[in-house]
Amino acid sequence: MLFNSYEFLLVFLPLTFIIYFYLNSKKLITLSKIFLVIASLTFYSWWNVIYLPLILGSMIFNFYVGQFLGKNRTKQMLTFGIIGNVALLGYFKYTDFFIENFNWALNKDVELLHLALPLAISYFTFQQIAFLVDSYRGETKEYNFLNYALFITFFPQLLMGPIMHHKEIIPQFQTKWKSFIKWENVALGLFIFAIGLSKKTLIGDPLTDYAQYAFDNAQKLSMVEAWYASVSYVLSYYFDLSGYADMAIGIGKMFNINIPKNFNSPYKARNFADYWKRWHITLSRFLSDYIYKSLGGNKSLVWVMYLNIMITFFVSGFWHGAGWNFVVWGLLNGIFVVMAHMMKKANLEMNFYVAWFLMFFGLILTRILFVSNDFADAWYVTTTLFDISNLRFENLFYIDPYLQSFYIVLALYLALACKNSMEISENFRPNFKYIFYTVILLSASMFTFSSAKEFLYFQF
Template sequence: MLFNSYEFVFLFLPITFFIYFYLNSKRLVTLSKIFLVVASLVFYSWWNAIYLPLILGSMVFNFLVGQKLGKKNSKFMLTFGIVGNVALLGYFKYADFFIENFNWVLNKDVNLLHLALPLAISYFTFQQIAFLVDSYRGETKEYNFLNYSLFITFFPQLLMGPIMHHKEIIPQFQTRWKSYIKWENVSLGLFIFAIGLAKKTLIGDPLTDFAQYGFDNAQKLSMIEAWYASTSYVLSYYFDLSGYADMAIGIGKMFNIDIPKNFNSPYKARNFADYWKRWHITLSRFLGDYIYKSLGGNKTIAWVMYLNIMITFFVSGFWHGAGWTFVVWGLLNGIFVVMAHMMKRANLQMNFYVAWSLMFLGLIITRILFVSNNFSDAWYVSTTLFDISNLSFSNLMHIDPYLQSFYIVLALFLALACKNSMEIAQNFKPNFKYIFYTVILLTASLFTFSSAKEFLYFQF
């Protein structure tokens, strides 16, 4: 079930909202939690119920391991839990990748498994690994399976994050005043949801259409078309993924739950170190807390710190996709982050506009690698960006220069010159002006639902 669908907006969300708070108003708190878990599982299994036992089995496994860790911080049990999660993720996400490379290296012909990737497996796996480590560290305080199920399945963040900690969400569901409807939170949540929905449907989707058409014909792009396609993809990923995060935060707010923000104007950064502090914040936090710091973080000599950064980004790249292009994408991001740290240590500073331009160019290059089907396409598009001999303003086959220019300029203006959604929400007041904005954004977005598109990160 998509957030940008009629069945979600007009059926699932209002029905779930009112039944949940009705049960709480009757002081049926346990029943209200059971209902919300069941509703969230219905939301998850809407696409394909075949994977419902998978997430349920994963939850039971991690809950039992976490329970053991809460009683005794056993390194063996922690390792067992992490290996179990990684094995599950590895089987579904990376089995064919390893078979393909096995066949290539040893000249074999082992049949691929062609496994469909279960929805949200990367997200709920990381969230549960974090839970196990937190349990080992003594940072979780109660082990009720119903609360744990609510922590994992709460539908706004189930499919694409933000990746949350147990201690961030469960205490909120146990706070008495959060069990009752707060109309100021409902109005604020609807406003944030409307912003996210508009970002996804009115800006992100058209940019994705332009870019996807270009990359489907990657080897035929001219220099101008390569710039249009690659810039469109850079912008579409931000508006698509941050739009989802806004919608998740907005829905959470309607339920009186504060979901952590996931984006903080990342394209306003002037280097990659700052960019990764602003982009997909909860994923960066997970990688920082559980991989980078576990390796020693920055509490060591410089070259070891740089190595830790590279290892962390290697994991990030491999998490994003089962392919060498994703691995190289991660390593390239790591190199850019290391370069930013080197410049900081050397006290070297560039002009802001020069620094930003280099950062954004780096984003374009890495995003090309991220979205290309293979290295050949990525190399062609990247080199074509600077191929003056392929410069042509006529016979542009793969873009509509006028319409696409409008969307690119609009997206750049919103991403660089305007406040982000969380900053806008700080000034929210439940008055006519903000109600008008909410209605306009929701109404405009509703007209796009007939051609609704999945979120770009659904298959991660």
């Protein structure tokens, strides 16, 4: 079930909201939580119910391992729990990748399994690994299973994050003050949801349409087409993923749950170190807290710190996808972050506009790697960016070039010159002006539902 669909917006969301708060109004707090877990699992299994036992089994396994670790802090049990999570993720996400490389290295012909990747497995695996590590560190409380299940399954964040932390979410489900309708939160939540939905449907999807078509025909692109396609993809990923995060935050607010911010105008950054503090913030937080700092962080020698950064981004690349292009993407991001730290350490300052251009160009190079079908396509598109001999204009676009230019300019303006959705929402008041904005954005977005597209990060 997609956020950008009639069945979600007109049926699932209002029904879930009404029943949940009705049960709470009758002081059936436990029953309301059970209902919300069931509703969230229904939302999850809408695509394929076959993976419902997987998420249930994963929750039960991690809850009881975490309970054990809270009382008996043994490294053996922590290792067992982490291996269990990584094995589950690895089986579905990386088995075919390893078989392909095994076949290539040893000239074998082992048949691929062609396993479908269960939705959200990368996200709920990270959340639960963090829970186990914190249980081992003595940083968790005696959570009951129902609140833990809500922490994992709460439907706004289940499929694509933000990657929530137990400390910031479970206590919210434990307090009775979150159990009653707060109409100001409902109005604010709908407003934030409307912003996110419009970012996805009105800007992100049109940019994605062209970019996907272009990269599916990468070897045919001219220099101008390569630039248009690459910039379109850089922008579409932001509006698509941050749009989802806004919708998740908005829905959470309607249920009186504060979901953490996941984007903070990342394209306003001047370098990659700053960019990764603004982009997919909860993923960066997880990688920093449970990978980078576990390796020693910045408390070691400078070269060790740089190595820790590279290892962390290697993990990030491999988490994003089972392919060498994702690994190289991660390492390239790591190199750019290390370069930013080296410049800061050497007190080297760059002109703001030069620094921004280099950062954005780096994003283009890394995004080409991220979205290309293979290294051959990535190399062709990258070299074509500079191939003046390939500066042809015939058959430039399969859509109106002026329309595509409009979307790119609009997206750049919104990403670089305007406040982001969280900054806009700080000034929200439940008055006619904001209600009008909400209705207009929702109505305009709903006109696109007949051709609704999945979110780009569903594949991760």
